[in-house]
Amino acid sequence: MINPNKANLKHILKDELPEKIFCDTNFFVSSILRYEIQKHNVCQEFIKKIIEKRVLVCFNTVVYYEVYIAFLNNVLERAKRSKKLHITQPEVLEPYLKVVASDYERFITLLKGLWLMEFKVSDINIFNCIAKAQVEHRLHIADAFHLGTMLFTGENNLVSFDKHDFGNIPNINLWCEYD
C-alpha cells in the first residue's frame, strides 16, 4: 500500500522505466566503483536498460563535483591505509590521482552513451527549490541540489540508493530497490 507521506519505492530492474529519470551521484559512483557487488551489478543492468529504452537521464551538474570527491576519497583512504600519510605531497598524491583519472574517464564514457539533460543553478527559481528542499526535508546540501532541481522541473522519478534521506519525501518515485 502506498504511504502518501513517504516516497514510492521502485525496483530498479523490475519496474517499468519512465521516459525521464533524475540521477543522484551515488548511482554513478556505484556503477563505476566495485565493492558493494550486488548494487554494482544492478547498476550495470540498469545502465543497459536506460540505453535500450532511450531514457532521458537528468541530473544537476553538482554530480561532476561529487563524483570526483567520491573517487578521490576512495584513493586517499587507500593512501592513508598504506601509511603514506603525507598525501598532500605531489609525489605521493600523483599515482593516486592517476587512479582517480582512470575512474573519472569511465564516468565520462558512460555519460557519452546516454541521453542527457544537465541542469545548472543559473536560475533563481532552481535555487529557491533547492533551498526549500533543504529546509523542508532537512537534506544535506548536495541531496537538496538533486531533489530541488527535480522538483523545479516538475518531475518525480529519482534513482538513488539513499533511502534514508529520500525515502521520506512524499510524491516522488524513488528507484532504489534491487534485492
Added chain:
Amino acid sequence: MTRKAKKMIKKFNGSVTFKKPEKKLTDKDIKYICSGSKLATGFTIDTLLCCDKSK
C-alpha cells in the same frame, strides 16, 4: 526524443544542457565502465560521498 522531452528543453532553456549520445555503448563499453577501482576496505558509497547517517 519524445515531444515531452523537447518541451522540457524549451521550457528550461538556459538552465539545461541537452546532450545526445555520442556513441552507442556496447556490452564491452559497459563492462569497461563498470570495471573501476575497488573501494577502499570498509568503505561504502555513502562514506565516499560523506553522508552523515547519524543525524
